[in-house]
Amino acid sequence: MSPLGNTGIEVSPLGFGASPLGEEFGPIDVGEGARAVHEALDRGVNFFDTSPFYGRTLSEKRLGEALEGRRDRAVVATKCGRYGQEDFDFSAERITRSIDESLGRLRTDYVDVLHLHDVEFGDRDQILYETLPALARIKESGKARAIGVTGLQLELLADLAEAFPVDVVLTYARYNLAIQDIDARLAPLCRERGIGLINASPLLLGALTDGGPPSWHPGDPELLLAARRAGALCRERGASLAVVAMRFALDHADVASTLVGIRTREELSQNLEALQAEVDPDLPADVQAILRPHGTAWTTGRPENHDAAFVRAL
Numbered sequence: 001m002s003p004l005g006n007t008g009i010e011v012s013p014l015g016f017g018a019s020p021l022g023e024e025f026g027p028i029d030v031g032e033g034a035r036a037v038h039e040a041l042d043r044g045v046n047f048f049d050t051s052p053f054y055g056r057t058l059s060e061k062r063l064g065e066a067l068e069g070r071r072d073r074a075v076v077a078t079k080c081g082r083y084g085q086e087d088f089d090f091s092a093e094r095i096t097r098s099i100d101e102s103l104g105r106l107r108t109d110y111v112d113v114l115h116l117h118d119v120e121f122g123d124r125d126q127i128l129y130e131t132l133p134a135l136a137r138i139k140e141s142g143k144a145r146a147i148g149v150t151g152l153q154l155e156l157l158a159d160l161a162e163a164f165p166v167d168v169v170l171t172y173a174r175y176n177l178a179i180q181d182i183d184a185r186l187a188p189l190c191r192e193r194g195i196g197l198i199n200a201s202p203l204l205l206g207a208l209t210d211g212g213p214p215s216w217h218p219g220d221p222e223l224l225l226a227a228r229r230a231g232a233l234c235r236e237r238g239a240s241l242a243v244v245a246m247r248f249a250l251d252h253a254d255v256a257s258t259l260v261g262i263r264t265r266e267e268l269s270q271n272l273e274a275l276q277a278e279v280d281p282d283l284p285a286d287v288q289a290i291l292r293p294h295g296t297a298w299t300t301g302r303p304e305n306h307d308a309a310f311v312r313a314l
Contacts (some may be wrong), residue, residue: 001013001046002243002256002257003196003256004075004113004146004168004196004198004256004257005167005168005190005194005195005196005197006167006194006195006196007113007145007146007167007168007196008145009112009113009145009146009196010046010074010075010188011046011075011196011257012044012045012046012047012257013250013256013257013258014045014047014257014258014260014271014272014274014275015045015047015048015049015181015200015258015259015260016036016037016040016045016047016048016049016259016260016262016268017049017170017200017259017260017261017262018037018048018049018050018054018059018062018261018262019049019050019051019054019055019059019065019248019261020033020051020058020059020261020262020263020300021033021037021050021054021055021058021062021063021066022054022055022056022057022058022059022060022062022093022231023055023058024054024055024059024092024261025214025261028032028134028200028264029264030062030248032069032245032263032264032265033062033066033263033264034062034065034066035264035265036262036263036264036267036268036309037063037066037067038066038070038266039234039265040262040268041070041073041074042088043272044270045272046073046074046075047074047077047257048063048067048074048075048076048077049077049078049170049198049200049259050063050076050077050078050080050092050106051078051079051115051117052078052079052080052082052083052098052101052102052105052297053079053082053083053117055314056083056084057101057105058209060078060102060105060106061105063076063106063277064105064106064107064108065107067106067107067108068107071090071107071108071130073114074111075112076106076111076113077111077112077113077114077115077148077168077170078101078102078111078113078114078115079094079114079115079116079117079150079198079208080094080095080098080104080114080115080116080135081094081098081116081117081118081122081131082097082117082118082121083098087195088118088121088122090116090122090126090127090130090131091122091126091130091131092130092131092133092134095116095131095134095135095138096134096137096138099111099114099138099143099145100192103143104195109143110142110143110144110145111144111145111258112144112145112146113144113145113146113147113148113167113168114135114138114139114144114146114147114148115141115147115148115149115150115168115170116131116135116147116148116150117134117150118150118151118152118300118301119138119149119150119151119153119156119157119160119301119305120151120152120153120156120300120301120302120305120306121300121301121302121305122301122302122305123158123302124159124160124304124305127149127160128160128163128164130159131150132147132164132166135147136165137257138188146167146196147166147167148166148167148168148169148170148196148198149161149169149170150169150170150171150172151171151300151301152171152172152173152174152297152298152299152300152301153299153300153301153305153306153307154171154174154181154182154185154307155185155307156170156301156305156307157186158185158186158189161186161189161193161195162189163278165227166195167196168191168195168196168197168198169186169195169197170185170193170196170197170198170200170259171198171199171200172199172201172259173200173204173205173297174186174197174199174297175202175249175252175255175285176201176202176203176204176208176245176248176249177204177208177230177244177245177248177287177288177291178204178207178208178223178226178227178288178291178292178294178295178300179204179295179296179297180295181297184201187252187254187255188254190254191244191254195257196256197254197256198255198256198257198258198259199249199252199255199257199258199259200249200258200259200260201259201260202245202246202249202250202258202259202260203242203245203246203260204219204227204245205217205218205219207219207223207224207227208227208230208231208241208242208245209231209241209242209245210231210235210240210241210242212224212227212228212231213227218298218300219298220245220296220298222294223291223294223295223296225263225290225294226290226291226293227241227292229290230287230290230291233283233287233290234283234287236278237283239279239283241287242270242274243273243274243277244279244283244284244287246258246260246271246274247274247276247277247279247284247286249276250275
């Protein structure tokens with residue numbers, strides 16, 4: 001287990017991303033999803049991440065059902081503020097209602113972490129002066145043990161973490177074999193302030209897998225082509241790109257937990273095996289030589305919250 005910053009919460013190095021329970025990546029066997037949750041707990045994975053956005057509340061419902069009678073063994077994180085593809089509401093009133101709705105679906109009276117979901121889609125001043133204070137009041141009420149922010153745009157995440165006492169920051173697709181820019185500002189800030197850092201999507205939304213990226217992947221086509229070349233190199237060397245990528249991400253010293261979406265016990269086993277996998281020490285560098293020239297993250301959210309625009313405004 002690893003400490004989640006200064007929260008006093010201990011989390012497993014591998015986290016169970018529960019968005020697939022909400023069928024965000026296609027239909028699942030609901031019973032198998034529940035069995036994956038149970039086996040994860042039995043094999044030492046205690047950190048589960050969900051959101052009302054995932055499956056439009058379905059992920060929370062199914063995770064709550066799977067954890068019934070096992071809640072005391074789990075560290076549960078959920079989110080608020082995002083409820084649909086274009087449905088965002090960062091008002092204090094909505095956030096306050098949202099936690100109660102989530103607790104009902106999760107069948108618990110508290111969550112360990114309550115995140116503000118995809119902050120780059122909100123107005124910075126509203127988030128800083130209205131939304132985060134609302135989260136702090138929820139924490140004071142005991143409905144959340146810790147509060148945090150999530151998103152893709154690193155400069156905004158770092159800015160909010162500097163301006164408001166959040167406990168946790170979660171970002172995705174920003175630390176992997178192709179892209180490592182959390183190390184520029186966010187990871188040092190979290191280390192300095194005792195903020196728990198969570199890295200999601202170490203496989204770059206499926207790009208760093210043997211099966212390749214989904215058709216909707218937002219990355220640059222050149223990056224996706226490079227990922228295919230990296231996969232071919234790994235196969236030539238008798239390795240799996242996904243295992244190499246997971247092993248690389250799991251080794252970051254400042255990341256408390258690395259989240260990966262899990263649907264089945266087989267997927268759970270594959271990811272746990274990466275914790276113990278022995279990788280040719282030269283292979284990650286050779287893969288990065290292929291990927292890094294194209295390793296630029298895409299943009300999401302409001303233009304003023306994009307990394308480049310945000311830096312220019314400082």
